[in-house]
Amino acid sequence: MENLRAFGVINDLQGFIEEFYYEPGDIDQEDASRVIREEGFKLFLKTNRSFEDVYELLKKTVFLKDLQLLELDNLDVFHQYYEAQGIDIKDNPIMIPSVPRQGEKEHDNPEAFSALTHQSIISVSVNKLDKLMDLVGELVIAEAMVTQNPDLLGLDLGNFQKAARQLRKISGEIQDTVMSVRMVPLAATFQKMQRTVRDMCKKLDKEVRLKLVGEETEVDKNIIEHISDPLMHLIRNAIDHGIEPPDEREAKGKSRTGTIVLEAKNSGSDVLIIVRDDGEGFSKNKILAKARKNGLLQKPETEMSDKELYNLVFLPGFSTNEVVTEFSGRGVGMDVVTKNIQAVGGTVTADCVPGAGTTLTLKIPLTLAIIDGMNVRVGNSRYTIPLTSIRESFRPQKADVIIDPDQNEMIMVRGQCYPVLRLHEFYRVKTEVTEFTGGIIIMIEQDGKALCLFADELLGQQQVVVKALPTYIKNTRKITGLAGCTLLGDGGITGRYDLY
Secondary structure: OHHHHHHHHHHHHEOOEOEEEEEOOOOOOOOHHHHHHHHOOEEEEEOOOOHHHHHHHHHOOOOOOOOOOOOOOOHHHHHOOEEOOEEOHHHOOOOHHHOOOOOOOOOOOHHHHHHHHHHHOOOOOHHHHHHHHHHHHHHHHHHHHHHOOHHHOOOOOHHHHHHHHHHHHHHHHHHHHHHHHHEEEOHHHHHHHHHHHHHHHHHHOOOEEEEEEOOOOEEEHHHHHHHHHHHHHHHHHHHHHHOOOHHHHHHOOOOOOEEEEEEEEEEOOEEEEEEEEOOOOOOHHHHHHHHHHHOOOOOOHHHOOHHHHHHHHHOOOOOOOOOOOOOOOOOOOOHHHHHHHHHOOOEEEEEEEOOOEEEEEEEEEOOOOEEEEEEEEEOOEEEEEEHHHEEEEEOOOHHHEEEOOOOOEEEEEOOEEEEEEEHHHHOOOOOOOOOHHHOEEEEEEEOOEEEEEEEOEEEEEEEEEOEOOOHHHHHHOOOOOEEEEEEOOOOOEEEEEOOO
16 A cells, blocks of 8 residues: 555645655556555655654654655756656656765765664654653752752852852753653644544535644643644534534635634743634533533523633533534533643633634643742742742732622732632641731732732742642542642652642
């Protein structure tokens, strides 16, 4: 099936390469497999991607026997092999490998060049990268244990502090390098969705075009593995529930072909993956009816915002489709997406314009390992808040504190009121600091929601290695807001706080 694998390579190149020609030109003909088997499949590419990116893409071809890749110095050499009917490779058998890359000597032997190429890029087991990341995490903890050792308090050690700064600099560079090695572009994951769209369109008799934006965005390898299935579920859901049949779209004044935009972009230390369609959107009435039937409404309907209403679709077992089909109505709802994304510390939100389309946003961290955080103390406990979530911190005045009719504490900041959460009450921690004027307020913001946390004091900024909560804690009870824990320099434990 050499011709089918060649077709797969061509399909992968579309959207990744600006211009390319290939030989044999007609891979549908009967003897295409024989030609590829005997003479190989030859590609001529023109792209603004790096040599390494192209090599990595082609290297993923299934059952690849050998790969020879050469970078040409000018376009004239590239275009001389192109004719109106395609490339006539037979007139110029293997002249292309004779053109050397810039700065390299010419290689008459293709095998020698192939060996040279293989030396520039190597494949490394993910398990080895995971082990390396774990060791870097332990290095960060060990560095904190040395530089923040309680035995050093009150000592004037100039040379030690100088050496500690150098150690911190080197360990930071090692950490950045290891993280960059683990980073993988989303292009391959996004490209897989093209087939899902194509197959579903044939089965549902719909016309849908998938538009990819920002597929060069990079995330951690482990995160890629967790978001592939949720993305496929969201794409299938958009085609099945969102995009209308062509005739119905035409009657509404829309184009017959629906559009799904799959977009990725960086947002601070997070990556936003947005799935947007121009279908009919969510039906408020159907969502409310299903929520009433299953008893999922936590507050009166009149007090719920549109966004809160749309986010009900992520609750377990929630489906507005009453008919069981191959794609929906089987009890597997959007809660599967939520569980997978929350497993990597991310969140999912939904928004909609009825009749115009739906937007689903996945917010996931760039990496799972090490974060910059602010340590705060509450009694004898310590918590770490991600720096990217902190807007500001301040010591309030009595006049700024407001108590509403329901006895909820609010604080006035520059003319706006924000709710206050006392961490010592929330986590039932004993502390002597109970007055606002004696502690510190940390205003945090995430997903458009703002909240003021009340703690005893700020301990300072620190890089922390996020470790999962122990199993016995997870099994005993669900601790809201606690995302993980880590070791501090003095051997103590801090919990990482997340705002959901």
